[in-house]
């Protein structure tokens with residue numbers, strides 16, 4: 001199983017190219033870090049690799065084939081701001097089970113308390129809501145998990161707890177990870193490989 005961003009070039013509208021011919025390959029079981037200064041296009045590439053942004057040059061392939069356009073997304077993307085990734089008018093329980101029914105084991109691994117499910121998203125902390133978004137993204141069909149500054153707004157202890165759970169699950173399920181962070185130490189600690197995104201700037 002391999003996720004491949006092949007010669008991806010991107011510009012918004014008629015603006016200048018944000019990056020040219022970016023290449024990222026992630027195998028099952030691998031954790032690849034993306035490092036680069038603010039604004040260089042890391043989040044844009046994450047959206048492209050997970051199938052949310054279709055306006056680009058190049059190819060994104062999952063096992064040599066284009067990403068599926070219907071059904072559950074095998075490549076799941078988690079953003080920095082969980083409150084922007086949920087419907088504020090849905091209770092947390094409904095948000096959690098939007099794509100699949102997470103089991104007790106996963107909820108326990110992410111330290112999700114059953115009482116939260118009865119609340120509105122605004123009644124959870126950022127870290128709590130992020131864990132809901134992570135659980136929502138970890139259906140058994142998830143093959144690749146893209147974390148775009150997933151824990152940036154959290155304190156060090158919560159960050160460590162979340163990464164322990166996600167890395168444990170990734171190993172268990174042989175998922176591939178793409179991890180965007182400005183924290184070089186975090187990337188060096190958890191990634192098998194770190195790509196410096198400035199290489200692709202044009």
Ligand SMILES: Nc1ncnc2c1ncn2[C@@H]1O[C@H](COP(=O)(O)OP(=O)(O)OP(=O)(O)O)[C@@H](O)[C@H]1O
Pocket residue numbers: 012018036037038039040041042043044045
């Ligand atoms: N929809 C859009 N239309 C036009 N420009 C955009 C759009 N989305 C992002 N940009 C611009 O593209 C550039 C790259 O943004 P992106 O969020 O991909 O960078 P990044 O490397 O993830 O930055 P950061 O580390 O600050 O999160 C920025 O200059 C941003 O303003």
